[in-house]
Amino acid sequence: MHSIKAIRGSFFDITHTVQHPDALEQAARFIEDGLIIIDGGKIRSLQTWEEGRNQLPPSIPLSNFPDKIIVPGFIDCHVHYPQTEMIGAWGSQLLEWLNQYTFPTESQYHCADHAAAMSDFFLDQLLRNGTTSALVFGTVHAASVETLFAAAFQRNMRLIAGKVMMDQHAPPALLETPAQSEHVTRRLIERWHNKGRLGYALTPRFAPTSSPQLLSVVGELKREYPDVWLQTHLSENPQEISWVQELYPEREGYLDVYHHYGLTGHKSVFAHCLHLEDKEWQCLAATRSAIAFCPTSNLFLGSGLFNLQKSWNAGVAVGIGSDVGAGTTFNALETLSEAYKVAQLQHYRLSVYEAFYHATLGAAQALALEGVIGNFAAGKEADMVILDPAATPLQRLRQQNGKDIHERLFALMILGDDRNIYQTRIQGEIAWQLGQEERPAP
Structure with missing residues (x-):
């Protein structure tokens, strides 16, 4: 198991806490084609793919999630x-x-x-x-x-x-x-x-x-x-x-x-x-x-x-x-x-x-944990969710008609459910993924 991991995909998070909801649009970050580096379960960096691709050693495994949206856990x-x-x-x-x-x-x-x-x-x-x-x-x-x-x-x-x-x-x-x-x-x-x-x-x-x-x-x-x-x-x-x-x-x-x-x-x-x-x-x-x-x-x-x-x-x-x-x-x-x-x-x-x-x-x-989890800031624990925004035919149609990330995420929030959870990662490690065999109910 590699202590350093790299994930490519679209990333969305809120970069800092705010005192008023009107400040949230400015605090929101969306990187359509991004690269996150995880080292020892913590985030080393998040940048665009173009900025980070040449800094990525070939020995580090790369997971690629095209057409997905990656958000903090x-x-x-x-x-x-x-x-x-x-x-x-x-x-x-x-x-x-x-x-x-x-x-x-x-x-x-x-x-x-x-x-x-x-x-x-x-x-x-x-x-x-x-x-x-x-x-x-x-x-x-x-x-x-x-x-x-x-x-x-x-x-x-x-x-x-x-x-x-x-x-x-x-x-x-x-x-x-x-x-x-x-x-x-x-x-x-x-x-x-x-x-x-x-x-x-x-x-x-x-x-x-x-x-x-x-x-x-x-x-x-x-x-x-x-x-x-x-x-x-x-x-x-x-x-x-x-x-x-x-x-x-x-x-x-x-x-x-x-x-x-x-x-x-x-x-x-x-x-x-x-x-x-x-x-x-x-x-x-x-x-x-x-x-x-x-x-x-x-x-x-x-x-x-x-x-x-x-x-x-x-x-x-x-x-x-x-x-x-x-x-x-x-x-x-x-x-x-x-x-x-x-x-x-x-x-x-x-x-x-x-x-x-x-x-x-x-x-x-x-929960007084904003310094530990909650976004993709460097040094935080790498808990994240890979979302499939088009998990159903209706969602796929709606996503095609979404003009920006706000509209796409809003449609995902209103129409979404557990079918949209493509993968869940705990400190960079896969903890659940779509298609995983589940233990029966007690």
Whole structure:
């Protein structure tokens, strides 16, 4: 296996983070015939083929992808891997859906064999959909994240995950005491955090399933391990918000519950954020907290519409999230298509540059990883997706009529799905490719 690799093709990325969506067109880079050099899993350079061809030693293998578009690996900022097996469960909004479908499904993950089988299946789904990095919820069981981390480590993926922390308002089999939660979480952090490309995320499910004592434990762990992530849910559903107000009447709002216990901040990612008050937007910005925008989930559960314009105005970083299993697809293209429609319903024009930003470099920024992944800058890890923009007859026709890269990428985003993922690479190595034999579902 060569440590240096060369890939020729059309490349698209966003070169730097921005403070306003109008700046994204200038930050977008499209090289129609480009050459990327990968050395030891990291990007050495990206330039045009004409600029780079004479600098390419004949001993370095060259992979050529004519008629494809190569983009940075997609980043999923919010997903529940144990819910993979209940995706598309009918008929409920958030709180009923948790009790009817989620909790019974997650109760199976005390079994390490089941968790291991689902970990493999889940990661295969990510890779076949072009997702190379993710922020992932496990269940309350240690086995759920032990097996997930082991499978991700084997694949050399950049994955952040955590064991759900939950001590009230859930079935008894899924509850733990704050002391138990602290002990198991600390053990998992020390075993897996920063092992290879893995990271640990403190994972209180949400305020209703967290007692004040548990949230105090989470805050203590966050102070003790300041470089770990934190992930939870915030203001997804009006009933949920009312419930939090009943449980925590002394707090000024939903976000203030988390903020009071020290859970906001850099590397804290709050999923959904559909019904925020102005002071909550201000708190997220002031603490450098981030948001995971989950359009397919928000639509599927009837939770509401995320306001992208407000996130920009407030200066809060946003990354896209599939939120499987309330979310209805692992595929970033399909998720971005729904994000576009969510924006349209609010008279906000989501450009394809902004959409891809939220799934690549913007998502990396939301996870505090913009210096490591998210675009093709020299020195970054070489995670990438080779997209076939004409995977179907309809797409082929539409691509032929696309006058520029914006129009071609937009058509790909709106019409695309997993059939467009031609190849997924992790640090330059092939991790999935079209036609690859897949392991059967567990």
